[in-house]
Amino acid sequence: MLVLSSALAAVVGCPKSVDTPESVVNRDPRVGGRLFAATSPFNQVIPTNPQLDPRSADYVKLMNRSKKEKGFVLSVKEWTVPAYFAKPATMRHDVLILGQPPGAHYDRAFVHDVVRIMRGVPIPDNAQPDPMDDAHLTVIDPANGCEYDLYGAKRTAKGWTALWANATSTPESGIYPYGLSSRATGFSPLAGVIWPAELRNGRIDHALVFAYPYTRSGGPVYPATASDGKTNLAAALPQGARVQLDPTLDLDTLRLSPYERTIAETLQRYGMYLGDTGGALALYAVNPQSFKLNPYAGTLPDDPLVFLDRIPVERFRVLRTGSQTAQTPLAVVPSPCAQIEVLG
Structure with missing residues (x-):
């Protein structure tokens, strides 16, 4: 499986950001900016009434099974990226x-x-x-x-x-054109990860990336450029697929924690791309070891894996995936x- 600076003291406790998506592009993600070009698939809001995959219900049923088996988690201190x-x-x-x-x-x-x-x-x-x-x-x-x-x-x-x-x-x-990232799908390992400042600000202006046990064999779908999928189940999800939390879901009814609310809003607006094979259904946050002080203090539980129990996986939906690339032309660019x- 290819899964994935010093903290700025003045950033801790900074006020809620009022940046628009356009103004956060290419700014320092340690202070609320986002990486990669405005045209990156990770920086695109999901349009209203997008096309759903004909197999969406079956995909989501298996994803919900995965949640029941090992949970829906946020990797914070392990199996992620410093x-x-x-x-x-x-x-x-x-x-x-x-x-x-x-x-x-x-x-x-x-x-x-x-x-x-x-x-x-x-x-x-x-x-x-x-x-x-x-x-x-x-x-x-x-x-x-x-x-x-x-x-x-x-x-x-x-x-x-x-x-x-x-x-x-x-x-x-944020995507290696012929695979060979340090993530299985060719995605940059920082594409789709959650930064501490985003949780403090209560806003994430990009799609997320997730790992999943049941990744389909046979190659990736756009925008992934490589795949390590090995599962032959009919409802296994191809790597690169984009998943959205139903935007009609009223989040006020779920009693979400502040960090779950921020993540759920992001999943409704930007969704998440399947980026790797993993042992559980999991999102990624930047590993806090790369900061001088714990940047998640006051925003996340102090645990290696944070469970996202109140986000209803059964209300996910899979956007139309397109065809799998049968053979990935891996090459160093x-x-x-x-x-x-x-x-x-």
């Missing part, structure tokens, strides 16, 4: 990309089988990967608009290594952010 921010003086590192871990066997051979190196990655001294097996780590360099994504990241005595690494530009779509070289 996001660090580089400064001009941040030391740059060459990250050794090791490919498949010992004993691992991917469905087919591709670039993960080749040892590579990603040159010149600015990694702050305090950076640490997510503590779980996927060991995600992402660094944003605001000076050049670059995002550096590591999966299976590890700091060794000889330097940084990763099972996979790639780079993209934050003014672009040259980026001005970093050079990736084959070793040997």
Whole structure:
């Protein structure tokens, strides 16, 4: 499975934002902005009366079963993505990309089988990967608009290594055009994650991303560019599918907590894209370890996984997915952010 800076002290307790979606594009997400281009699929509001997938009811029935099995959760301190921010003086590192871990066997051979190196990655001294097996780590360099994504990241005595690494530009779509993100679907690991400032402000101006156990085999659907789906159930959801909480649902009737209310409003307005295979139906928040102080204090329970029990999964609906891409043409796309070289 490819699942996924210092806190600004003055931000904690900041007043509720009154920004419009247009004014938050490409601003610092630590203070209420959002990443990626205004044209990114993640930054598009769902139109009124969108086309629903003919299989929506069956998809949602299986999603609700998943909730009953393992819950609907928000990953906060584990199985998510820490996001660090580089400064001009941040030391740059060459990250050794090791490919498949010992004993691992991917469905087919591709670039993960080749040892590579990603040159010149600015990694702050305090950076640490997510503590779980996927060991995600992402660094944003605001000076050049670059995002550096590591999966299976590890700091060794000889330097940084990763099972996979790639780079993209934050003014672009947040989607790697030929897969090979550190997330299974080609989505940037920061696309669709929830930032602390968004929960404090009570507003999220982008679609969310979620993981799910029952991801369909056979390739992704737009806007995903890759897939690790392996389930053959008829109601398994293809990766890249967009799910919306019924916009006619009166949230006032649900007795939601403030963070659940913010998330539910976002699911009605922007929805969520299926971005990865996971052990439970789960959304992602930026791992608080990448901040000096707990940025979720007063907004979220202090738990690794926060349950979203009051959001009714049975009121989800799946927008028309389109056809699956049968074969994903995985390829490393040259980026001005970093050079990736084959070793040997």
